Amino acid sequence: LRKRREITGLFTFYSADYPQYELKIDNDLAMQKGITIGNAMNTLSIMVGSTYELGFIKYQRFFKVYVQAEPSYRRLPEDVLNMWAKNDKGEMVPFSAFMKIVKSQGANEINRYNMYTTASIRGGAATGFSSGEAIKAVQEVAAKTLPRGYDIDWGGLSKDEVGRGNEAVYIFLVVLAFVYLVLAAQYESFLLPLAVIFSLPAGIFGSFLLIKTMGLANDIYAQVGLVMLVGLLxxxxxxxxxxxxxxxxxxxxVRDAAIAGAKARFRPxxxxxxxxxxxxxxxxxATGAGAIGNRTIGTAALGGMLFGTVFGVIIVPGLYYVFGSLAEGHKLIQDENEYPISEGVEPRVVLEEMEPYA
Known part of the structure; x- marks a missing residue:
């Protein structure tokens, strides 16, 4: 992982060469001596560790009683072999009769995640790379280097990001589709709203370009800036x-209307x-606490707004001319009355004088 440019700040507390002592029990000898492994381990846990037995009150104070071997009898690793355990006949058997101590190396601590033995690795996305690119780099390295039977999992925000995948892309597409349908109803055309939709890529390009130039990541702050940018553009x-x-x-x-619209709305x-x-x-x-988030959202919005405004006043009239020419003479609803009676026409009542009946 250290060779990948997308990841920085890697560290882990895992160490496989931590010096330790390993207790090896000969099951056959233990059975011959009448010792059960559970009883032996329980005795060893009490003697080396401790166990709470009872408590009593004296002099208006509560005292706790712990059972543990004296420090002089558990000072060295070899002292474990001098301890005794009771067999099934009530006889005392030394640990050295069925156990031996071997020096070895291994993990300094054993952590578990979802019942699996794990080694935790922490890190972050390097400058200029997004969290998604860092996650993809970890997945690629894991697929190439991990042996069979090993796998990776995620924690914290990375777990949520991996679990959701490209959900933001689908949400963005749904939003665009919703905006398109609203504009289609407003303009009563399926083609004119495309002039608005196709004017957005210029601003999005400017947003990503400035983020890349500033060395920032495309994270959640940048995506919030894009949502705001799309609305403004x-x-x-x-x-x-x-x-x-x-x-x-x-x-x-259509051509003259596009030019007139560009002239009228240029200054505002x-x-x-x-x-x-x-x-x-x-x-x-921005500087100080939260500066990265503020700079990311500000850069995304500024770059997109700058590019979208400069190029938008040129692109939008051209797009309107293209799609307006295609939509000219076509209606969203066939045979629609452009001037319905309920709009713009005052109702009239006609009174006629009739002769009375004889």
Missing amino acids: GKNAVLIIEFAVQEHEKGMS ILMTSFAFIAGLVPLVI
Whole structure:
């Protein structure tokens, strides 16, 4: 893992060469002596460790009684072999009769995760790489180097990220589809909303470009900035297209309506967009606690807004001209009355004078 550029700050408490003593029990000798392994281990746990037996009150104080061997009898590893255990006949048998001590090396501690023996490794994404790229690098290294029967699992936020996978991509596509349907209902056309949708990639490209230039990661903060960015850029595109649609309904050609919409909305879009960009500057140069999150969300929004505004005022009228020309003469609903009686027409009541009956 240290050879991969996507990961940094790797460390682990796991050590396989920690010096230790291993107790080896000869089961056959233990059975001959009438010793059960459970009884022997319980005795060893009490003598080397301790066990709470009872408590009593004296002088208005509570005293606890622990059973444990004297320190002088458990000072050295070899002292374990000098301890005794009782067999099934009530006789005392030394541990040295069925046990021996061997020096070895192994793990300094044994951790378990979901009942499996584990070794915990911690790390993070290197500068310029996202957490998703770091996770993918770990998975690639594990697939190449781990022997059969070994696997990896995740903890904390990484576990949630791996479990959800590319869920954010699907959510983003659903949002785009929902926006498209709303615009289709507003413009009464399946083609005009595409002018808004296809104007967004310019801003998204600018967002990722500035994030990459600043050496930041595409994390949850950047994705929040993208969601905000899509709404703002879509609003700018809607302003131009809405005005162009109104001018086209008044009799202008699609080309002239696109030019008129771009001219009319050029100054308002630049004023609001650059005011928003100026407000993002403190986030981009933020320092102190939480600076990375502030810089990421600010950079994502600033880069996308800058590119989306500069290129959007040129791209959106062109897209409207393309899709407006395709949509000209086509209606969302066939044989629709453009001027229904309930809109713009006042109801009239006609009174006629009739001759009275004879």
